[in-house]
Every structure is written in structure tokens, then in C-alpha cells.
Amino acid sequence: MSKQELVVLGRTDETGACCPGLLTAPLDEGQSVELAKVFKALGDPVRLRLLSMIASRAGGEVCVCDLTPAFDLSQPTISHHLKLLRQAGLIDCERRGTWVYYWLLPEMTDRLAGILTRPAGEPLPVAAETAEVTG
Numbered sequence: 001m002s003k004q005e006l007v008v009l010g011r012t013d014e015t016g017a018c019c020p021g022l023l024t025a026p027l028d029e030g031q032s033v034e035l036a037k038v039f040k041a042l043g044d045p046v047r048l049r050l051l052s053m054i055a056s057r058a059g060g061e062v063c064v065c066d067l068t069p070a071f072d073l074s075q076p077t078i079s080h081h082l083k084l085l086r087q088a089g090l091i092d093c094e095r096r097g098t099w100v101y102y103w104l105l106p107e108m109t110d111r112l113a114g115i116l117t118r119p120a121g122e123p124l125p126v127a128a129e130t131a132e133v134t135g
Contacts, residue, residue, distance in 0.1 A: 037087070037088055038108065047081045050085060051104070054067075054091055054104055060104070063101050064082070064102065067082075067102070090104070
């Protein structure tokens, strides 16, 4: 086993950088629970499609009245999926009269991208034993 110190994601390092990617440090328990909720929300094809429709909308927001007809699902089912996306911190909404308008919260998608992105040109971490055999 390596004597290398493990850095926990979300903790600031000496340079002041926050939230390194998965390839540079393991998640702590709280972060993994929080991120699992987001990935679970994204793990449903309907929710993933809803998020895509909201995120790609010109003007940055979309009325639920424009989302519902795109699916062969009832309005309460679409509302349930939208609620789960809101609870995951991916979207937000506002009621205007009888309609609800939704928009993307880019902070969460940026956070996910930062966690999942490997810095360009950097190799994957290699175990010490593997490096000795292949090196």
C-alpha cells in the first residue's frame, strides 16, 4: 500500500484551489452522498432530456407548457421529474401566473464538469506497482 497522503475533494489545498477532480483526490462521504443525488437525477432518460431541453433553450428559460408536449407522459409526471432536478440543484423555477418557468443552474453543471474533467494532457494516475512493471 502506498504511503501517499490522500487529499479529500472539496478541501482547499495550499494554493487555495477548491474541489479538485476525481483523478486528483478521493471524495469524502458527504460529497459522495451529495453527488450521488445529482447523478441519480441525471440517471433517468426523461430527466436528462428535460435538463437538455431547459439548458439548450434560447433565452435561458422555458415554460413547463413547452416541455410537457414533448413527452408521452402526464403533466404530474413531468412535474415530478422537474422537482427531482430542482432538488438536485440542477435547475430552478419561478411561477408566473398559471405557468412555471425553468432555467439551468450552471454552477452545478460546472461543478460536475470540473469534478469529471481530467486536465488536458495529464495521464491517469498509475499505481506504484504498475509503474514499476511497465516502466
